[in-house]
Amino acid sequence: xxxxxxxxxxxxxxxxxxxxxxxxxxxxxxxxxxxxxxxxxxxxxxxxxxxxxxxxxxxxxxxxxxxxxxxxxxxxxxxxxxxxxxxxxxxxxxxxxxxxxxxxxxxxxxxxxxxxxxxxxxxxxxxxxxxxxxxxxxxxxxxxxxxxxxxxxxxxxxxxxxxxxxxxxxxxxxxxxxxxxxxxxxxxxxxxxxxxxxxxxxxxxxxxxxxxxxxxxxxxxxx
Amino acid sequence: xxxxxxxxxxxxxxxxxxxxxxxxxxxxxxxxxxxxxxxxxxxxxxxxxxxxxxxxxxxxxxxxxxxxxxxxxxxxxxxxxxxxxxxxxxxxxxxxxxxxxxxxxxxxxxxxxxxxxxxxxxxxxxxxxxxxxxxxxxxxxxxxxxxxxxxxxxxxxxxxxxxxxxxxxxxxxxxxxxxxxxxxxxxxxxxxxxxxxxxxxxxxxxxxxxxxxxxxxxxxxxxxxxxxxxxxxxxxxxxxxx
Numbered sequence: 420x421x422x423x424x425x426x427x428x429x430x431x432x433x434x435x436x437x438x439x440x441x442x443x444x445x446x447x448x449x450x451x452x453x454x455x456x457x458x459x460x461x462x463x464x465x466x467x468x469x470x471x472x473x474x475x476x477x478x479x480x481x482x483x484x485x486x487x488x489x490x491x492x493x494x495x496x497x498x499x500x501x502x503x504x505x506x507x508x509x510x511x512x513x514x515x516x517x518x519x520x521x522x523x524x525x526x527x528x529x530x531x532x533x534x535x536x537x538x539x540x541x542x543x544x545x546x547x548x549x550x551x552x553x554x555x556x557x558x559x560x561x562x563x564x565x566x567x568x569x570x571x572x573x574x575x576x577x578x579x580x581x582x583x584x585x586x587x588x589x590x591x592x593x594x595x596x597x598x599x600x601x602x603x604x605x606x607x608x609x610x611x612x613x614x615x616x617x618x619x620x621x622x623x624x625x626x627x628x629x630x631x632x633x634x635x636x637x638x639x640x641x642x
Numbered sequence: 643x644x645x646x647x648x649x650x651x652x653x654x655x656x657x658x659x660x661x662x663x664x665x666x667x668x669x670x671x672x673x674x675x676x677x678x679x680x681x682x683x684x685x686x687x688x689x690x691x692x693x694x695x696x697x698x699x700x701x702x703x704x705x706x707x708x709x710x711x712x713x714x715x716x717x718x719x720x721x722x723x724x725x726x727x728x729x730x731x732x733x734x735x736x737x738x739x740x741x742x743x744x745x746x747x748x749x750x751x752x753x754x755x756x757x758x759x760x761x762x763x764x765x766x767x768x769x770x771x772x773x774x775x776x777x778x779x780x781x782x783x784x785x786x787x788x789x790x791x792x793x794x795x796x797x798x799x800x801x802x803x804x805x806x807x808x809x810x811x812x813x814x815x816x817x818x819x820x821x822x823x824x825x826x827x828x829x830x831x832x833x834x835x836x837x838x839x840x841x842x843x844x845x846x847x848x849x850x851x852x853x854x855x856x857x858x859x860x861x862x863x864x865x866x867x868x869x870x871x872x873x874x875x876x877x878x879x880x881x882x883x884x
Contacts, residue, residue, distance in 0.1 A: 482852075485813070485859035487820035489831055490852040497838060498845035502659075575722075582725035586824055593727060600735065607739050610732035618723040625723075 427608050431599050435609075435616055438592035442581040443620075445512045445591060449577055452517030457524025461562075462554065464529040476525070483522035488580050491515045496587040512584035512591075520577050527569035531562040564635055571628030575621055582617070592616060662846045670837060670850060677833030678854050684750045684829055685816040691755025692815065693808075696762025703767055714763070721760035727821050729753050734825040750822035750829075758815050765811060769804035770796060806870035813859050813866070820855070830854055 422430075460476055467473060483491070496511040506514065535558060543553035585593035596613045600606050663670075702714035721729075730753040734746060744752065773796050781791035823831035834851035838844040 481860055481863070482856065485817075485856045485863055486852040487817040487831070487855055489820045489823065490834075490848060490855060493831075493835070493838075493848045494845065494852065498848050501843065501845045502655075579725040582727040583821065583824075585727075593731070596728075596731070607732075607736040610728065610736040613728045614720075614724045614732060617725055617728055618720065621723040622719075 424608070427605055428612055431603070431605065431609050431612050432616075434595045434599055435592055435612060438590060438595035439616060439620065441509065441589060442578070442584075442591040445509060445516065445581045445584055445589065446574075446578045448513035449516035449520055449581075450574060452513065453520025453524045453573070453577070456517070456521035457528060458559075460521060460525030461528035461532060464525065465532045466554075480522040480526060483519050484526075488516065488519055489583050489586055491519060492583060492587050508584065508587050508589035511587055512581065512589045516577055516580050516584070519580070520573055523573045523576075524570065527566045527573065528562055531565035531569075532558060534565060535561055567628065567632050567635070571625060571632075574628065575625050578621060578624060579617070659846065662841075662843050663850070666841060666843070666846075670847065673833055673837060674830060674851060674854055677828065677830035677851075678858070680747075680827065680829040681816070681819050681831075681855075682858075684747065684754065684822055684827065685812070685819040687751045688754025688758060688819065689812050689815050691751060692758025692762050692811070695755055695759030696766055699759055699763035700766035700770070703763060704770065718760045718763055721757055726753065726757045726818050727824060729757060730821055730825050746822065746825045746827040749825055750819065750827045753822075754815050754819060757818065758811060761811050761814070762808065765804055765807045766800070768807070769800035772803045773799045802873045805873055806866045809862055809866035809869065813862050816859055816862075817855065 460480070463472055464476055492511060492515045495506060495515045496508065499506060499511075539557055539561065540553055543557040544550065548556065581591055582593050584591050585597070588594065592613055596609050599609050603609070699714050699718060702710040703718070705711050705714075730749065733744070733753050734749045737743070777795055777799065778791055781795040782788065786794065819829060820831040822829055823835065826832065830851055834847050838847040841847065
């Protein structure tokens with residue numbers, strides 16, 4: 420806890436960056452799960468006529484949405500072993516945050532699909548595309564653009580939420596921060612460095628989503 | 643690992659799983675309810691602080707004076723670029739070395755208030771922006787002072803658009819208040835943690851804790867969605883739930 424300020428920052432950064440790697444790994448894994456499961460949920464919500472399926476999706480989505488992430492992680496990490504399923508901390512975090520993300524991706528994408536004009540699907544089918552081809556090549560690409568800003572929010576939220584994985588001992592940024600605090604006692608500086616590190620990841624991530632959105636808008640408004 | 647995997651519990655195990663609720667429910671219920679009371683206090687006080695701070699920030703964001711606008715923009719951007727948990731830990735562990743010590747409850751309220759203020763400022767800005775420009779001009783032309791125009795013409799219309807997003811912001815704070823458990827605030831999640839290790843029934847206890855949150859948050863989410871349809875005039879909500 421001595422020495423010039425920059426030196427102290429430089430001292431804590433390597434471990435925090437190691438934590439950032441885990442945080443990014445958790446976020447990427449969870450984003451992949453969220454994208455795949457969320458797309459499936461959105462398509463089922465849009466095209467399934469089975470009451471049971473729709474009800475099950477609604478129940479899943481509302482549970483994920485109205486219960487805090489910490490509770491989801493505790494259920495997966497502390498609860499599942501009691502019924503014989505043991506997940507490593509990082510895996511539990513990926514699954515837990517991935518399921519939360521899937522609910523929000525499913526919601527955003529389903530809303531986007533709903534706002535597409537019905538004629539898009541009819542026209543695609545009329546040109547001879549199979550129903551799944553119409554979904555894959557006509558409906559989803561358009562829905563993706565509508566859903567993009569929402570996806571950007573979800574992605575940032577997901578990266579932020581990796582911080583709670585420290586509560587189940589996943590070795591991410593907050594976890595290493597706590598270790599550093601107990602070894603160096605440079606508490607204020609360490610937690611400030613943590614904030615800077617998160618902002619250094621989140622600001623570019625958010626800006627990246629906005630950049631893609633602008634490019635699309637310019638491409639579609641070009642003559 | 644595969645030996646310990648047992649994804650399909652036998653029927654008697656499943657019955658035992660639910661029997662735990664019947665057996666311990668009378669002890670768990672009141673303890674979780676006591677935690678939920680602290681959760682309600684944390685989130686409501688945090689929300690009130692967030693509304694106050696958010697109003698001030700929204701006013702500063704809309705100001706023509708750069709001395710007000712730029713710091714407000716920086717604060718909003720900063721709060722939206724960091725996880726709440728990191729902010730809570732900085733306030734709780736990082737301030738005492740500088741001579742500022744707060745209880746975990748006060749830290750929780752302050753952290754939730756600061757964090758919520760940023761999102762509420764954005765909601766309020768969106769709400770005011772949704773009022774057609776002509777409304778203000780007409781009010782001023784009718785002889786109202788700028789303050790009176792804001793109070794009697796602009797805010798009432800903006801509030802219609804803001805109600806549902808504000809309710810969503812509260813639900814987000816309610817969920818976020820669970821992070822206060824990690825700075826030892828004696829709320830719902832911390833109560834559940836204690837009970838989970840005390841009774842060795844983590845699955846049941848955490849599911850029940852989740853249900854407590856759900857029972858409070860879900861009706862509010864439904865209300866927000868209904869209000870959004872009724873009052874939002876078909877406009878998409880500004881601050882959709884996190």
